[in-house]
Amino acid sequence: MPYTDRQNRVCGYLDIEENENSGKFFRRYFMLEPRTSQLFYYMDNPLNLPKGSAPVGALNMTYVSKVNDASRIRPKAEYCFVINGCDRRYYLQANDAQDMMEWIDKLNDSCKIIVPPASTMSQDDSTFRPGRSNSEKTISYKTEVIGGVVVRTPIHTGDSDSDSSDGTGHTNTLPARLSSPSNLHRRRSGCMPIKQGFCVKQGAVMKNWKRRFFILDDHGFSYYKNENDKDAIRTIAIRDMLDCKESTLGDTLLRDNLFEVSTISRTFYIQADSPEEMQSWISSVCGAIMAKRASVATNTWTL
Incomplete structure (x- = not known):
């Protein structure tokens, strides 16, 4: 679920079809800045990425006409919605x-925000694309996303200029719903997961x-690289767990949605994608x- 972080930005994970009509969706971390009405998306939560x-x-949500349900347009894409941009x-x-x-x-609300003054827009735009001269800011551009990169093409020349990205990295971050180890986990452990998903x-x-894939079942709490x-990196046995609760160190560690799992020997600090x-x-x-x-108590009483 989208949540509001400490800087009043709406944040959360979504899957995006980066190349239009490709049918391929990639997991990204979205951040809506209410002050400028800009919707940014990253490979992961910026807190988990290298600094900078x-x-x-x-x-730019001020150029979006409407955001609406796209289930009829894309019936094969579950919980799909569309942002109708100008291009x-x-x-x-x-x-x-x-x-x-x-x-x-939340996105429709951001579309209603008044466009910031020209001076503010120029400052934000030059921050996102460093090195541009003031004369270039007056040129009309066509904006599109190609391969996960924002490309702005001057209309009068047709040349393109793209922002920096990691190039090939995005293909390794597929949505969790497309591939899940639940069946494999069931064959290996003999039971179905109680809950599974990505956390940090x-x-x-x-x-x-580090972002890990967690699986909780009747025997333990396991986490994997993906x-x-x-094979799990580690499995915390249920019998060794003492408690699980929301952490009081969220402000200290600068982590939203932080919870902790206490065991006999260690406390594990884990960040979920949303408060829910x-x-x-x-x-x-x-x-x-x-x-x-309860199971242990029953067995002990029976004996």
Whole structure:
């Protein structure tokens, strides 16, 4: 679900069809800046990227006519909606129906924002594309996204100029819904996952943050490098867990949606993609802990 961060920006993950009509969607982290009505999207949450990483692309919402449900236009793309820009349509996929409607509402609200003064627009635009002279700012441009890169083409010349990106990196970040290890996990562990999905975890030694795919089942809380890995990096046994709750260190660590899993030997700090996801993980993990304790108590009483 979209959430508002500490800088009053609307943030969250969506899948975007970067090349129009390609039918291929890629997972991106979106950030809507209400002050300038700019919608930026990144390879991942900027907190998880190297410092100074540029956005993959950007849209000026003041030039968008409408954002609406696109389920009839793209029946095969679940929870799909469209941003109708001045030069093309941008198709995006949400996680579920409620997520889609919330994004549509927030993006439509941003379209109503009054266009900032010319001086503000020039400053923001030159920040996003460094090195441009003042004379270039008066030229009319056609804006489009090609291969995940914002390309602005001067109408009178036809030449293109693209922002920097990591080039080939985006093809490795496929939506979780397209490929899931749940069936593989079931064959390996003998049980179906209680909950699964991507989160960001703090490392034990270097204290760096890395995106991992988590699976919770009746036996443990496992995390993998990606959703297709056969072997978990680590599995935290349910019997070793003491508690799972929202962390009080969110402000200290500068992490939204932070929760912690306490074990006998260590506390794991994990960041969810939204407040709703955080609460869902906490509820699921706490439920698994209580079920395990009840099972142990029953077996002990029977003996």
